[in-house]
Amino acid sequence: MAGRRGHTMDPRRIRRIIIEQSHRVHVGHIGCALSVADLIAALYGGVLRIDDPDDADRDRFVMSKGHAALALYAALYLKGWLTQRQLDTFCADGTLLGVHPEEALTGVDFATGSLGHGLSIAAGSALAARLQGSRRRAFALLSDAECNEGSVWEAAMFSAHHRLSNLVAVIDLNGQQALGHTKDVLDLSPLANRWREFGWNVIEEDAVESGSAERIAARLNEIDTSTGPPTVLIAKTRFGKGVSFMEDRIKWHYWPMSDDEYTQALLELDAS
Amino acid sequence: MRKAFIAALVELAEQDPRIVFLTGDLGYLAVEPFAERFPKRFYNVGVAEQNMMGLATGLAEGGMIPFVYSIAPFAILRPYEFFRNGPVQHRLPVRVVGVGGGFEYGPNGFSHYALEDIALMRAQPGVTVVVPADHVQAGNALRVTAGLPGPVYFRLGKDDKTTVPDLNGRFYLGRAQLVVPGDDLLFVALGTAVQQAVAAANVLETHGIDAAIALVDNLTDAHPENLTGLLARYGCVITVEAHYLNGGVGSLVCEIVATEGLDCRVVRCGVARLESGVSGSEAYMLDQHGLSASKLVEKALSVVGST
Known part of the structure; x- marks a missing residue:
């Protein structure tokens, strides 16, 4: 439980695993995974109360933006719940570590991959805890463009109406989606105000500068999850963060790396 | 059939604190007995069927047995992907209760008919589809399926009077x-x-x-x-x-x-x-x-x- 007070997971290690694994199997979704590395490091390093991934009374985590699952796999590996051998089956034939997470894999609470499901599921987890008199909490990590989905707002209304104080949404506000910038595709702004008007406690935090994981963890740990409305932490992130030629570039939503790009990416990560 | 089903569900819920009831703002003059007996386990989630199915997924993974209730096409078609990726993929004991099979909502028209529900639900692996023939069987079918570990879909009729001669509510899983x-x-x-x-x-x-x-x-x-x-x-x-x-x-x-x-x-x-x-x-x-x-x-x- 050391992680509950201080942040203990290095986001640079998550980024390195993302780069190594996605190059090894020549797949994309790299920029999205790099974007959430600090958020995942915060959650798994210092926020989620999970002594054992099989403990029925553990906090629940829903990777609602399932296409960034590689960042989650990296965290599960760093927690010691996945072996190196398992991690190295990423995208192999017969693997449980596909591009999107499957609950059959130890440490994954819910399978995702279709956007707009995760907040409802996390709200159900939070409601189950309330009905059972448990203090466990539910966290969901959403992409910003995921808020295009109407079901996100159905869940937002329900959770606020029933004051699910043990529910925390984290939004990866990197300003990009598959085919363009969110402000051009379907403008989300003013995102914080929208959540506030829906009755949520809203925290905004910058996750671009160094030391973001510690700050995010600290802000999440300040939340009163025993009373009051549900909370959303809107984290300003940088798509492709840590690899200069990927940062804020739409093509790295789907594009895999060449060998030269891989070498360059590792050099930059090592220098950071 | 709805009244008999809800009556049987109230009996089950007396014994099983895991049972929780979600409705998409439907069930007037049908679901009240449950709501009155178990107000803390009854949620009218509003007109939001996708969220209802997502909630049920989180509830069931957390150890509850959620019943989600609506008119059949709204219970199934709107949240079908939520059902597939949630209770089906995670093999969870979510109970989907769809009222009005076939043309039972008569003059309400096409939007309220359930004409493909059996095809859709039977296509999903591990789902038990229950289609009671009368209200006596509806109550018994609920009791027989109560312990199933995976999802169940109930297609419930609105007729609370007619019975099939000599059926006497008998119900056998896996058999005609x-x-x-x-x-x-x-x-x-x-x-x-x-x-x-x-x-x-x-x-x-x-x-x-x-x-x-x-x-x-x-x-x-x-x-x-x-x-x-x-x-x-x-x-x-x-x-x-x-x-x-x-x-x-x-x-x-x-x-x-x-x-x-x-x-x-x-x-x-x-x-x-x-x-x-x-x-x-x-x-x-x-x-x-x-x-x-x-x-x-x-x-x-x-x-x-x-x-």
């Missing part, structure tokens, strides 16, 4: 039931359609035709274990269902006949295609689509006369 014996042909009826089949069989008797009736009241992605044996005893089978022709009991019977190599003629009675925009009472719609007792008699006479 021969509710009327006979030698000349076999009706295979889905849920409440058995009532039209019974009425048709009574008329056929006056024509000297001895029709048997098998009731299909539950299905999974596997075939009912005794249906092959039943079909093998008849040269002529007529399937009856308030459902599209494709994907329901007619399709199921054809699958069995083909894969088991049975020497049996199958005639499917069901809904081929709706006349756009046309609605009417349930009885009218059933008749229009060849599913009234009199239309079934005509069909049976033409089939028997031609063999």
Whole structure:
């Protein structure tokens, strides 16, 4: 439980695993995974109360933006719940570590991959805890463009109406989606105000500068999850963060790396 | 059927604190007994079926047994992907209660008809589809399926009075039931359609035709274990269902006949295609689509006369 007070997971290690694994199997979704590395490091390093991934009374985590699952796999590996051998089956034939997470894999609470499901599921987890008199909490990590989905707002209304104080949404506000910038595709702004008007406690935090994981963890740990409305932490992130030629570039939503790009990416990560 | 089902559910919930009830703002004069007895386990989630199914997924993973309730197409079609990626993929004990099979919402029209629910739910692995034939069986089916570890879909009718003669609520998981014996042909009826089949069989008797009736009241992605044996005893089978022709009991019977190599003629009675925009009472719609007792008699006479 050391992680509950201080942040203990290095986001640079998550980024390195993302780069190594996605190059090894020549797949994309790299920029999205790099974007959430600090958020995942915060959650798994210092926020989620999970002594054992099989403990029925553990906090629940829903990777609602399932296409960034590689960042989650990296965290599960760093927690010691996945072996190196398992991690190295990423995208192999017969693997449980596909591009999107499957609950059959130890440490994954819910399978995702279709956007707009995760907040409802996390709200159900939070409601189950309330009905059972448990203090466990539910966290969901959403992409910003995921808020295009109407079901996100159905869940937002329900959770606020029933004051699910043990529910925390984290939004990866990197300003990009598959085919363009969110402000051009379907403008989300003013995102914080929208959540506030829906009755949520809203925290905004910058996750671009160094030391973001510690700050995010600290802000999440300040939340009163025993009373009051549900909370959303809107984290300003940088798509492709840590690899200069990927940062804020739409093509790295789907594009895999060449060998030269891989070498360059590792050099930059090592220098950071 | 709804009242009997809710009454049985209240009894179950007395014993099982895991049961929680979610409704998409429907169930007036039906769900109140549960809401009044267990106000802390009753949630009207509002008109938001996707969220309702997502909530049920999180609740069930957390150890609860959620019942999600709405008119059948709203319970299934709007949140179908949530159902597939949630309770089905995670193999969770979520109970989907869809009210109004086939044309039961008569004058409410197309949006309220459930004509593909059986096809969609049976297509999903590990889902048990329950189609009670009357209200007595609805309560018993709920009790029999209470312990199933995976998802269950209940297609509930609105009729709280009519009963199938001699059925007495019997319900057997994984099996069809021969509710009327006979030698000349076999009706295979889905849920409440058995009532039209019974009425048709009574008329056929006056024509000297001895029709048997098998009731299909539950299905999974596997075939009912005794249906092959039943079909093998008849040269002529007529399937009856308030459902599209494709994907329901007619399709199921054809699958069995083909894969088991049975020497049996199958005639499917069901809904081929709706006349756009046309609605009417349930009885009218059933008749229009060849599913009234009199239309079934005509069909049976033409089939028997031609063999």
